[in-house]
Amino acid sequence: MREYIPLATRFIDLPDGFTMRRGGSLRGARIAYEAFGHLNTARDNVILILTGLSPDSHAASHPDDATPGWWEAMLGPGKPIDTDRWYVICVNPLGSCKGSTGPPSVDPNTGESYRLDFPDLSIEDIADAAAYTVRALGFDELACVIGASMGGMSALALLARHPGLARHHINISGAVHSLPFSIAVRSLQREAIRSDPYWNRGRYDEENYPRHGMAAARKLGMMTYRSAREWDVRFGRARLAPELRQQGTAFGPEFQVEGYLECHAQRFLRRFDPNSYLYLSRCIDWFDLGEAHGEPDGDAGAVLARLNLERALVIGVQTDILFPPHQQRQIAEGLHAGGTDVQYLLLDCDEGHDAFLIDIDRFGPPVAKFLWAM
Template structure:
């Protein structure tokens, strides 16, 4: 199997919003479909915190992607029609330059010497990639979760750069509940002795901290309704428990542990810290001409998007429906033709990864109109 990833060399030096710069940085991305003669059929996907650019299978890499049922020939995002680009976020560890990569100035991994990262930096990096592909204006910019915030930063810094926008389960600014959860996740990693101020290795890896961080995340990605429906108070069989008097007793505990095991060694802890903090820092109001009440709305009004689809989930506690309504109302006030879809899916924040049929129907319908 060949690697479907492609790499784009960012302008060097690449200057960051909060100071600092990257030299010789790159973005990993994948594409599906083909650009039209006029390159007016491009759809850019910006992802949540942990996914790679491999959103779907393709000829170079037939393994299933994280949005496999959504993207492809004849699927909801039909690659017979759209030229789809998915980029791995700057600062990640899935191919794009991040804290785990070598700092050319020192010959060693950046670790905590990586410049302070914002979602505006990630957005600008993606914008440079799009320009390098000869695309003057995206037909559609799609972002979900953290990627939705990055998409808003993209549009705020480059108004009119997309004709249409699909905003999924995201936020125009980080809110206290989400900040609190992410703060605890970062604390769990930093308090693990093996984190060692970011100087860990494969032998001394902050596994316990990463495990707790992932479990906290998974708990918030789903709704209480789904936890009850899936696990209730079902206990593990006697032979599935260990001798620790405070060890796992319920199936839900075992489920979270399994989720964490599959994640911890596949994601760099420092990258997790940087991207998590960038999410907390994000505030669309920073792009307003004047601070104060209504700043977010004033920015949304001038994003210069013709049409938008905003999708939220009633059971999402991490990015609540009220924030999706705020995005929809702000875009509408700026003259954008907005479709707002509120789904009652029990899957909570992760519904866009699970409830493909309903999300896909909304997205396909919007793209077809």
């Protein structure tokens, strides 16, 4: 499978022998990133954005690539993350298929794609690769690290493993570990991909792509990224127009919500590598901040209390079922116990876990206010 790389992507080479937390190492690996805004004279206006599972490094449009980014409404001149003031670096996670080294990348030891020979991936590996990227770019201290969803996990791992790298932190819909419900959902997503005969134990190609497995995985994901309240308001029990139904197909889509899920699934197909999806999904389930740092009974609060931050903003969403609000409250309480000046916000958005991508009217002002006060 080919890699999916945005137009203006830049790269940082990781050191040969980059060690993975669960064993193995990488040679000739790289991290994809994009930069937004301008560095000030003091070089102290740098913000790092760590992404969720599927986004690339192209968070917003800029002079080198006018294509709208995945966080277009949040990042840019005069926007909540204001690039007239901040120099912003967004990295694509290690293990992804959008520029950074991952399962579809060529293994220099064999000359073929890694596929399932890629080493076991952890959130800590993603954090270490991001920290190396920042330092390779010449920055020993960040003004702020922002992480949302999986990126919130990566940010906590980065702060714990690289003390002093950031002064401030914004954690959006993040968590110190996955809950049983979200592990169960991701397990079903992985099963859908692995059960597709075209997955072929990871040895698919462009012509033999596990489209049915990927479509099912994406639909399951969309069901958890949004909320039942949004489905009720947006779709109710409305039916698809007759011309949009799969005529002659037994038990085919009939309701508008089914058409919505199918549309999102089809947009996702071939834009994301199935093996990368499996690796990244599993590393989210494996992550446990307390366990990774040797705390008795996996006490993440003790790790959070040791993070030496000046200020933090932690945001959760009332309707988020994937990373529910008590997980963000746990982060805020742990940071506060260690002396960090923490603001915790619980927003009432219809869009569930994905609200940070959509409801900028609610997310933008607190993020802008926090950054302005730094």
